[in-house]
Amino acid sequence: MGYREIPGRKFALVGDDVQLGRDVIVYEFANLYGCTIGDESRIGTFVEIQRGATIGRRCRIQSHTFICDGVTIEDDVFIGHGVVFVNDNHPNVADTIAGIWTKSPVHVGAGANIGSGAIILGGVNIGAKATIGAGAVVTRDVPPGATVVGVPARVSLRIAAMFGSDPTSDLDPSPPATAGEIPG
Numbered sequence: 001m002g003y004r005e006i007p008g009r010k011f012a013l014v015g016d017d018v019q020l021g022r023d024v025i026v027y028e029f030a031n032l033y034g035c036t037i038g039d040e041s042r043i044g045t046f047v048e049i050q051r052g053a054t055i056g057r058r059c060r061i062q063s064h065t066f067i068c069d070g071v072t073i074e075d076d077v078f079i080g081h082g083v084v085f086v087n088d089n090h091p092n093v094a095d096t097i098a099g100i101w102t103k104s105p106v107h108v109g110a111g112a113n114i115g116s117g118a119i120i121l122g123g124v125n126i127g128a129k130a131t132i133g134a135g136a137v138v139t140r141d142v143p144p145g146a147t148v149v150g151v152p153a154r155v156s157l158r159i160a161a162m163f164g165s166d167p168t169s170d171l172d173p174s175p176p177a178t179a180g181e182i183p184g
């Protein structure tokens with residue numbers, strides 16, 4: 001695989017097989033291969049985006065984030081620094097060498113915000129406009145519009161109260177197995 005030139009970015013690695021939208025900005029030392037990046041998105045320094053990942057339009061991916069194969073990110077999503085996505089919740093060397101590991105896709109809905117240092121485990125769906133607190137480990141689906149924090153990530157009643165609303169008011173008709181709640 002070859003790499004294309006990004007004007008003014010000597011060390012930005014963008015593979016020939018990357019589908020880059022219009023007016024995408026890729027900062028120095030990013031490493032992108034086999035992925036799709038939507039119009040007007042910005043990819044920060046030291047970000048890696050793997051083959052098979054899809055990023056929507058107008059997204060902001062901050063520095064040091066890792067986005068793996070199987071991750072789909074819709075439009076207008078903010079991803080903080082050092083966010084790690086996971087696509088295999090039970091990795092082992094033998095299966096990896098044999099190429100028989102099972103990929104667990106991740107989906108992030110439009111307008112979601114993911115705080116720095118969050119870890120998003122495989123198979124998780126993050127709803128549109130949800131907020132993931134910094135440092136959270138997201139192990140289960142997050143409803144649209146909900147704010148979750150902590151390890152494992154849970155809806156915080158205290159934060160929801162500050163927003164003056166029921167954190168689960170935007171739940172899907174068939175809510176995912178989300179989040180217990182952190183009291184008070």
Ligand SMILES: CC(C)(COP(=O)(O)OP(=O)(O)OC[C@H]1O[C@@H](n2cnc3c(N)ncnc32)[C@H](O)[C@@H]1OP(=O)(O)O)[C@@H](O)C(=O)NCCC(=O)NCCS
Nearest residue numbers: 080081114115116131132133134135136149150158159162
């Ligand atoms: C989750 C978040 C959105 C909540 O913000 P907020 O509504 O202003 O909440 P507050 O800061 O007033 O904190 C409310 C409570 O939640 C707790 N809290 C806030 N963020 C938390 C987090 N990430 N993890 C665990 N608890 C958190 C606070 O300690 C506080 O609890 P307390 O009342 O017992 O002291 C925010 O704290 C956050 O993590 N944002 C991500 C920012 C980020 O990573 N940006 C990336 C690029 S700069």
